[in-house]
Amino acid sequence: MNCTVVDDLPATCATAAPARVASHRCRVTAHRAVNARYRYLRLQAEADLAGSTRPGQFYQLRCPQTSALQPFLLRPMSVYGTGPDAGTVEFLYAVAGTGTQALATLAEGQSMEIVGPLGxxxxxxxxxxxxxxxxxxxxxxxxxxxxxxxxxxxxxxxxxxxxxxxxxxxxxxxxxxxxxxxxxxxxxxxxxxxxxxxxxxxxxxxxxxxxxxxxxxxxxxxxxxxxxxxxxxxxxxVALEQRMACGMGVCLSCVRPFERKGHVALQRVCREGPVFPLREMLGGWHG
Ligand SMILES: Cc1cc2nc3c(=O)[nH]c(=O)nc-3n(C[C@H](O)[C@H](O)[C@H](O)COP(=O)(O)OP(=O)(O)OC[C@H]3O[C@@H](n4cnc5c(N)ncnc54)[C@H](O)[C@@H]3O)c2cc1C
Ligand code: FES
The missing domain is CATH 3.40.50.80 (Nucleotide-binding domain of ferredoxin-NADP reductase (FNR) module)
Incomplete structure (x- = not known):
């Protein structure tokens, strides 16, 4: 059994998503460079990720530890695709810093943990x-x-x-x-x-x-x-990117302000988002 339910969080506000979130141990079935900046990663889990994941949702990826790179927090990544097998999930990512550099070292056949679907x-x-x-x-x-x-x-x-x-x-x-x-x-x-x-x-x-x-x-x-x-x-x-820690609504590190009915409303990008009504988005906020 490689699927652990870690979060079936109760709604903490009227708009909270009722998603069932789990940790999945996955096998890397494809991992290659798309071009000089982006890489494609395909994972295989036992659970039906294709059936439970919606466009715009994301997963938290536990990037591997190497001798030179020790990413601590999980890294948020949008789902790039799912299927055709029920357990297949795909990501497309830019190599940016410690976490994604470590991620880029994963070889086909190795395994890694992801948490989601989120948001x-x-x-x-x-x-x-x-x-x-x-x-x-x-x-x-x-x-x-x-x-x-x-x-x-x-x-x-x-x-x-x-x-x-x-x-x-x-x-x-x-x-x-x-x-x-x-x-x-x-x-x-x-x-x-x-x-x-x-x-x-x-x-x-x-x-x-x-x-x-x-x-x-x-x-x-x-x-x-x-x-x-x-x-x-x-x-x-609009689908927003915001620096995240827990990715599931607990730490409040991803909160940003939105304009709602003439008032400023604080929302967690990981939980109430990452997709928001564009008309509520406020500019100039970089967390
Ligand atoms: C909901 C969501 C979906 C995303 N989807 C994708 C995707 O599909 N493809 C992709 O290439 N990138 C995506 N990102 C951005 C990706 O999470 C960051 O590029 C990645 O976390 C950088 O980690 P790092 O360790 O390589 O970089 P570092 O700069 O070393 O990261 C340091 C810390 O800052 C956080 N961080 C840095 N940049 C970002 C960022 N832009 N957004 C959020 N946290 C950040 C990291 O998670 C880490 O905790 C997404 C971000 C969010 C929030
Ligand atoms: S990242 Fe922790 S509440 Fe959003």
């Missing part, structure tokens, strides 16, 4: 016919399961993909074969600048969509929030 994911309404996804950098890992869900539901998808350069854009990794109209913008040629992106996003919103989802850039999220003002009927959600 609240995206909402895709059954009536949605067209959605707009705006992703920057590794935010595309968070968006990939939503692309898949939308494509399977026959929803038309527009994607605005922002990256440092064409080599970092990874449109194929985001879409994974799903049909979508992709608009890629880059820092390297200046096309990702807000004043260049704004008319493109405004045009996509005016053309009509039922929902907008974004991840990976506060700058783009706040631009979208502003451009959505004349479109109150459009569902708008």
């Amino acid at each position: 609240r994911g995206f909402t895709l309404d059954a009536q949605a016919r067209r959605v707009l996804l705006v992703a920057r950098g590794v935010g595309l890992a968070t968006m990939a399961p939503l692309v898949r869900q939308a494509a399977q539901a026959g929803v038309a998808i527009d994607v605005l993909l922002s990256a440092r350069s064409p080599a970092d854009a990874m449109a194929d990794e985001l879409l994974r074969g799903a049909p979508a109209a992709v608009h890629a913008v880059f820092d390297s040629d200046g096309s990702s600048a807000v004043d260049r992106v704004e008319p493109l996003l405004a045009e996509l919103l005016t053309a009509g969509c039922d929902a907008v989802y974004t991840c990976g850039s506060e700058r783009l999220a706040l631009l979208l929030r502003r451009l959505l003002q004349p479109h109150p009927q459009v569902r708008a959600e």
Whole structure:
């Protein structure tokens, strides 16, 4: 038995997610570089992770200890994909510091522990016919399961993909074969600048969509929030990254303020999020 229930936390506030969270001992079945910055990791657990994990949720990964690297806390990672086997879960990550450097040393066949699924994911309404996804950098890992869900539901998808350069854009990794109209913008040629992106996003919103989802850039999220003002009927959600310790609502290290009904409301990104209504997001908060 390699599945231990560590948390079936009671709701501590009206919006707390009722997810059943467990620790899973997993085998590494694939682990490779995607490009110079990003790596792909596929794990196999005994439990039905594909059935219990929703787009936008995340897991806490216990990165391995090496002689040079001893990450203490678990590291939060969005689910990049699940299935086709019930126990398969995938991650796409950038090597950043101690934890992800240690993670990158894991070889196929080794095992590691993950805790989850954690947090609240995206909402895709059954009536949605067209959605707009705006992703920057590794935010595309968070968006990939939503692309898949939308494509399977026959929803038309527009994607605005922002990256440092064409080599970092990874449109194929985001879409994974799903049909979508992709608009890629880059820092390297200046096309990702807000004043260049704004008319493109405004045009996509005016053309009509039922929902907008974004991840990976506060700058783009706040631009979208502003451009959505004349479109109150459009569902708008943002997946946020925040420094985390426990990842399950206990330590309060991930709390950030949101604007709710004219008041500032403090929310835990790991528990009430990481997906929030975009219209409630406040800028300039870096924890
Ligand atoms: C909900 C969520 C989903 C995420 N999904 C992905 C993903 O799919 N792919 C990916 O590459 N990265 C993702 N991140 C960011 C990832 O967690 C950090 O890059 C990673 O924790 C860095 O750890 P490190 O030890 O390599 O870096 P260090 O800088 O050495 O980390 C030091 C500490 O800060 C924390 N930390 C550092 N950067 C971040 C960050 N951006 N967000 C949260 N905590 C951070 C670490 O967890 C660690 O506790 C996600 C973060 C969150 C909160
Ligand atoms: S990380 Fe501990 S409450 Fe969110």
